[in-house]
Amino acid sequence: MAYWLMKSEPDEVSFDDVLAAPSKTVAWFGVRNYQARNFMRDQMKAGDGVLFYHSSCAVPGVAGVAEVASGPYPDASQFDPKSHYYDPKASEEQPRWISVDVKAVEEGSYLPLSEMRTMPELEDMVLLQKGSRLSITPVTAAQWKAVLKRMRAGG
DNA sequence: GCCAACGTTGGC
DNA sequence: GCCAACGTTGGC
Numbered sequence: 001m002a003y004w005l006m007k008s009e010p011d012e013v014s015f016d017d018v019l020a021a022p023s024k025t026v027a028w029f030g031v032r033n034y035q036a037r038n039f040m041r042d043q044m045k046a047g048d049g050v051l052f053y054h055s056s057c058a059v060p061g062v063a064g065v066a067e068v069a070s071g072p073y074p075d076a077s078q079f080d081p082k083s084h085y086y087d088p089k090a091s092e093e094q095p096r097w098i099s100v101d102v103k104a105v106e107e108g109s110y111l112p113l114s115e116m117r118t119m120p121e122l123e124d125m126v127l128l129q130k131g132s133r134l135s136i137t138p139v140t141a142a143q144w145k146a147v148l149k150r151m152r153a154g155g
Numbered sequence: 156g157c158c159a160a161c162g163t164t165g166g167c
Numbered sequence: 168g169c170c171a172a173c174g175t176t177g178g179c
Contacts, residue, residue, distance in 0.1 A: 007176095007177090009177095032175095033162075034162090035162095055176085055177060055178085056176080056177055056178085057177095060177080060178070113178080130159095130160085131159075131160045131161065132160090132161095133160075133161065133162095133175085133176050133177065133178095134161095135176090156179105157178105157179085158177105158178100158179095159176100159177100159178100160175100160176085160177100161174105161175085161176080162173105162174085162175080162176100163172105163173085163174075163175095164171100164172085164173080164174095165170100165171100165172095165173105166169105166170100166171095166172105167168105167169085167170100
């Protein structure tokens with residue numbers, strides 16, 4: 001079982017939005033970076049752990065715990081000319097972009113980025129490396145454990 | 156709004 | 168295949 005951190009702008013999809021969705025599950029769409037796509041396509045499995053991260057907001061940080069809830073499938077928004085995520089080079093026959101379903105599991109207490117930077121267990125986390133801006137990054141079992149411990153302990 | 160860092164594009 | 172120009176990300 002693998003662990004991931006996935007970034008979402010809460011103005012687009014917040015962790016609360018996922019909690020409120022039917023079956024607490026949403027399609028993760030709009031990834032337009034090959035490295036992040038390849039993680040979804042080649043490595044993600046249903047049941048993998050997901051840290052749901054809020055980016056580009058007042059207090060960026062991990063908002064909740066989720067899990068991968070499907071295998072990879074074509075991202076529908078790439079085919080929709082009206083979508084912000086439309087890709088004219090993608091076709092139904094040859095899709096370029098991938099979605100997976102993500103299911104909210106546990107809310108916990110919000111873990112701000114500023115606090116993550118103070119946690120020694122997270123020193124090597126991909127998210128925290130200089131210049132790192134991938135929207136999907138791997139998380140080690142030790143990092144996962146440290147984050148969950150902190151989120152369950154409360155602020 | 157700024158800007159560092161990174162990814163993509165396209166001319167050559 | 169190189170690399171300059173451009174676009175995007177995302178914290179601050």
